[in-house]
Amino acid sequence: MFVESITSQGEGPAAWIGAIGQALGALFTAAAVVVALCLASKESRDRKREDFGRSLAQAKLVRVGGPGLVAPNERHGRNEYRTEFKIENYSDRPILDLHIELWTGQTKRTERPNMAVHSDVWKREQAEFLRLSAGEQEPAVTAWRVRWTDADGRQWCIDKAGTDPYPYAGEAPRPY
CATH class of the missing domain: 1.20.5 (Single alpha-helices involved in coiled-coils or other helix-helix interfaces)
Structure with a gap:
């Protein structure tokens, strides 16, 4: 044509x-x-x-130490076990929505954790222990996870001591 x-x-x-x-x-x-x-x-x-x-x-500058088990100490008025984590934020930005979660006993890792603690803001260069009350009997920890959101909105997670953080996408933690 x-x-x-x-x-x-x-x-x-x-x-x-x-x-x-x-x-x-x-x-x-x-x-x-x-x-x-x-x-x-x-x-x-x-x-x-x-x-x-x-x-x-930046996420690698968030250090997680734990879990550590603290036995009861009646001298200090405590008659229960506590599990503690040391959280250190060495990055130059705050971390937000910090969660520490602990699975014990027969609780499956796909279920909600038995114990959890939350902090809204963890300031830069802040280093403190966070403790979870574990009751009067020594807990059998099967899994744990520390997760947070960075200042850019990315979610990070650590669920094994001595490892680097990885992006959190809602998956179950690795076994302890």
Whole structure:
């Protein structure tokens, strides 16, 4: 149809050359758009990867020590076991919504924890012990988890001593 319209007008080779030039121009424009979209997508992925790397570096500055079992001490007026965790925030930003969760006895790790403690804000360079009351009998800890939200809104978790934090996505903790 395109060829018929050019030949019926009788314009000859000049019309053909013009039509081919327009077709090539459209093709190269489409190719340029595809290349621009690919570059923008790559830059976006690289930026997300850099942001995640920065957040992970900050999350690694949150140190978790524990769990430690503290036996009853009647001399100090305590007649129950306590489990304690030392939380240290060495990052330059606060951490938010800090949760310490403990599973004991027959409680499955997919269920809600038996014991939990929560703190809204953990300031930068803050280091303190958080204690959970475990009752009058020594608890049989089966799993534990410390999770928090960083200042950028990413959730992090540690559920094994001596490991780096990892992004928290609602999964059950690893066995103790």
